[in-house]
Amino acid sequence: MIWTLFLALFFLETESSLTQSAAIVPQDPTLTIGSSIRVTCSVKPELNLKAENLYWTLNGRRVPSKFYTVLNSTALNLTLNNLNGSKQQSGDNLLCHSTDGRILAGTCLYVGLPPGKPVDIICWSRNTKDLTCKWTPGSEGETFLRTKYTLKYKLRWYGRDKECQEDHTADPYSCYIPKDLALFTPYEIWVEVSNRLGTASSDIITLDILDVVTTDPPSDVHLSRVGELEDQLIVRWSSPPALKDFLFQAKYQIRYRVEDSTEWKVVDDVGNQTSCRLAGLKPGTVYFVQVRCNPVGIYGSKKAGIWSDWSNPTAASTPRSVSERIAGVCDPKSGEQNSTFRRELKQFFGWVKKHAYGCSGLSIKLYDQWRVWLQKSHKTRNQVLQGDKS
Amino acid sequence: MATNCRDGLSVTSRQELFSKAIQQARKLHKDAKQLQQAYLEKQGLSMNLNPDVTYGIPTAATSHWSELTDAERLNSGLTAYRTFRSLLEEVLDEQRNNLNTEDLEFHQAISSVITQVEAVIEVIEQAMLSLDLPIPCHSDRKLENLSLFERKLRGYKVLLELSNWALRSVRDFSHLNKKRKEAAHLLRSSIARSTRRTSRADPPRN
Structure with missing residues (x-):
């Protein structure tokens, strides 16, 4: 051949x-x-x-x-x-x-087509060390020609023009500056674009690196049970290590979902704490949880801050409900469920009257205490019953 | 470059070298063929394109292949692959700077073929050293002033001829291997014959 x-x-x-x-x-x-x-x-x-x-x-x-x-x-x-x-x-x-x-x-x-003027330049700095900027190409969009974008930047009052060298391979409309960035002095940033048919330049944006800081996701995220409480889990985490000494006012956000769903529930009033109790969960269910950080006020910044990526998901399951554990797994009919809930509520108010009289108001903590008490008393009763049988 | 291997190789290691060269040339033929298809597609050129152009590209076709000496065979291969390396570097440059500037995967595929061409150059040089043949110096290619369309065409022709050359190299090294095997066999037979003759001539000692 x-x-x-x-x-x-x-x-x-x-x-x-x-x-x-x-x-x-x-x-x-x-x-x-x-x-x-x-x-x-x-x-x-x-x-x-x-x-x-x-x-x-x-x-x-x-x-x-x-x-x-x-x-x-x-x-x-x-x-x-x-x-x-x-x-x-x-x-x-x-x-x-x-x-x-x-x-x-x-x-x-x-x-x-000649290139359009780039718009919507957005920049962020990971841990104040680098700067990534993205932009949207001009209004005409596709130019059909090789079109070169150059991100340029300079310190506002006394800098020389510099060019961002590292294009992000996946996105032609972004660029990454890995080092040598100054804090506490604003940068002027703009995008120049050219092709065989012409050139264009974006408006100049002015920003201080500390106003566009984003952190790594929170580390050591753990999810665990709250004793035997069947509708609660507690999530704990550590501040992002790179900036942990500067995150005095940082905000955190948590999102969670059940194993077989893609819909996340967001808890956004966590504040500056590094733990949070999730309540109202389904008993005997696996939950996935993620946490993210917003370095609000870092280095005295007055800007709103940029949320980090979500941490890797961590999972835990809530304990199975007492009735399930006693009678085996089954789906109670809605009527039965309703009457069980009413009975539980009645029990709870009776317990409040007896054990928590004089407390300033009802709170989820009080409800948790009652649930723990209830489970303990169930346990005792079961032990007594089993003792009787033997 | 393997310049300190002049002491020559044993018959076995030479055979290993030729086998390695055959494998490399086969792989190069396959990859250059694949790249040809991708190249046509990226340049919007038609599959049945058969440009009557040379642009100084080495052509594998020869009417006196079987008459070539070992030195001529290896020399012409070496010269061809050195030219291909320089041409492919130009092709990569054209794609990066003018024709397909954003297609990094495609640039990577061309780079990979350049690396393979370099490996074939290396193995040919080793083969020449093992046969005590002088390695010729590399002469620089004259750069041509071509239009973008001509550059597109030349790139295709380079890949086309490269895959043909790789096929010719498979044939070249198989031929060299066969020749060495036959020579080794002849040598063994003549040694065996002379040993037999000596043992007949020497009377057994008591």
Whole structure:
């Protein structure tokens, strides 16, 4: 098989070049969407090719002859109107062929739009060490041409212009400055954009790094049961280590969901604590919990702060309900559930009257105490019952 | 570069070297073929494109392959792959700077083929040293002033010829391997014959 390939290759040795047989003018032009162009293919007279026999292809498709004009015996014109954006970034391929399909010459067409002014520049700094900025391309969006964005920045009063070098590979509209950033002095940041059809520049935004700080997610997030309380779990965490000495006013947010659901419930009044009790949960259910941090007021910043990413999910299950544990697992009918709830409520108020008389008001803590008391008394009763049976 | 291996290799290690070269050339042929398809797609060129252009690209086709000496065979391979390396670097540069600037995966695929070409150059040089053949100096290629369309076409032609050359190298190294095996076999037979002759000539001692 290899030999057959070789034999085939022997006949491919040829010394001709595209530039020797014909030429297309203009070469590699850049045009705006909707514009028109006239292109000429001129063949060398010694090739004895007639212009009227030549034809054009655009991206591999033959262009109808109604768009051709024979200039003379060796030159053929093509007029293309109302051009669409280039099909590929490397440019549209416009080729001039001889009757037998051979390519005589070719040119690339770059059809697109000038870049629009970038807008909505957003920046954040992870632990005050770096700066990432994202932006939205101009109002025209897709330019169909290679368009280069450069994020520039400088210290407001006395800095030199610097260019962000590390483009985020996944997102062409973002850039990452890894180091050498100053705090307590505002930066001026803007985006410059250019392509073959023009240039544009965004408005300048001014920001101090400490106003756009985001932290790592809180660490050591643990979720555990609150004794035997079947509807509660407690979540504890540590402040993000990199900035823990500066997070005096930081805020935390918790979200949780049951194992088989994608819907998160958010607890956003956690404040500056590093633990929180989740109540009103379903008994015997696995819960996933995540925590995030907002470094409000870091280094004296007056800005609202940027939330960190959520911590990795951590999970724990609530204890199974007492009735389940006694009678086995089953789905109680809603009527039964309702009467159980009423009975429990009645019991709770009786207990409050007896044990918590004079307390300033009802609170979830009081309810928890009652639940613990209730479970203890259930346990005692079961032990007595089992003792009786034996 | 392996310049201190002039003491020559044993027959076995030479065979190992040739086998390694065959494997590398096979892989290069496969990868260059795959890259050709991707290249056509990225440039919007048609599959049945058969450009009659050379642009100084080494062509694998030869009408006197079986008449080549070992030195000619390895020399022409080395010269070709050195040219391919320089051409592929230009192709990568064109894609990065002009034609497909944002396609990092594609750039990576071209880089990977360049690395493979370098490995083949290395193995050819080792083979030449093992056969006590002088390694020719590398002469710089003349840069051409081409339009973007011609650059697109040249890139395709480079990959096309590279895959053909890799196939030719598989054939070259198989041929060299076979020749060495035959020579080793002949050597063993002649040693055995002369040993037999000597033992017949010497009368047994009591």
